């Protein structure tokens with residue numbers, strides 16, 4: 001039996017890589033650049049550095065700085081109106097997953113009819129897109145290399161995903177210098193998102209040898225360097241290795257997809273606006289403890305990959321990973337669900353919505369019940 005593994009990214013990686021931006025814009029013969037970022041990236045001084053590089057090319061710039069965390073359909077439509085009016089011909093997105101996902105969605109609307117919601121699901125985009133240069137400032141989502149854009153539908157109160165190879169960024173600038181200014185809680189949350197991607201894609205029922213290879217290599221780096229990056233944000237070796245681990249992991253999950261943890265995180269963000277990584281991190285160990293029943297061998301493989309001491313008894317070893325993740329979220333100061341503002345009276349409604357999440361279909365343990373979801377929310381509370 002054959003399987004497909006899709007990779008299309010053209011990556012410039014390393015401190016100082018941003019210097020390649022003017023040349024990239026010239027290669028595209030860019031006349032009107034649509035630059036996307038948010039307030040945090042502006043305050044950190046990163047947007048101005050990127051702007052100065054764009055000014056070295058011959059292109060004019062139109063700025064959209066209204067990105068919000070967990071971007072919504074409304075913000076996408078608002079930015080698209082501006083980009084269409086300006087006749088933008090190249091996109092530059094600088095920021096975390098929220099800015100890059102927003103730029104991908106706006107780019108869809110440049111060559112495909114709106115509204116954006118109609119492109120939710122897999123391979124729904126009809127026409128090719130304009131060039132998009134993605135410049136990540138977090139080491140977390142891997143959006144810079146994935147075929148995914150995650151958006152909130154505020155009417156349906158769901159987080160949905162557009163999955164399409166057409167939306168992958170055409171060029172990527174991974175400059176670890178840009179992640180140095182991330183606040184501690186953003187470093188921890190986004191790093192835990194990447195760890196969740198590695199673990200969920202490794203055990204996904206869509207996993208292949210190529211996705212498992214990337215998930216394992218990514219997880220090793222993320223597990224080793226995330227505590228260092230959180231402890232000292234100016235540890236540039238840790239920042240660089242986190243960014244690398246994140247790119248490698250992206251190759252896995254954009255092919256193998258995710259699972260139960262993301263089903264819960266999407267629902268928590270749609271209803272309560274939780275930061276994506278924080279929502280994942282709070283439930284990850286408990287979902288892995290639950291999943292261990294369905295994929296004990298894979299749990300042992302992941303534990304072994306990050307150097308945990310196996311005793312040779314699968315019934316015990318299958319919990320090593322979830323125990324390690326519990327320790328990790330405590331060390332990193334990840335907030336519990338109650339500390340993130342979730343109340344117990346919401347569990348029933350949340351569980352109903354989690355069960356409707358399409359991403360649950362990739363989870364190794366199938367037949368998840370409402371009681372199972374509530375049990376996990378309670379443990380993470």
Ligand SMILES: NC(=O)c1ccc[n+]([C@@H]2O[C@H](COP(=O)([O-])OP(=O)(O)OC[C@H]3O[C@@H](n4cnc5c(N)ncnc54)[C@H](O)[C@@H]3O)[C@@H](O)[C@H]2O)c1
Pocket residue numbers: 038039040041044068069070071095096097098099101137138140141142143146147148149150178179180181182183186189190193276277
């Ligand atoms: N497309 C994908 O493949 C994919 C995968 C996972 C998650 N996501 C989505 O990505 C979004 C989350 O992205 P994120 O976790 O990267 O966070 P984010 O983009 O929402 O940013 C979080 C906060 O950190 C700030 N920030 C970012 N970089 C900074 C820096 N270097 N210095 C100072 N402040 C900085 C931002 O201004 C913002 O306030 C969610 O919507 C999630 O669903 C997408």
Ligand SMILES: [Fe+2]
Pocket residue numbers: 141193196197262276280
């Ligand atoms: Fe994620």
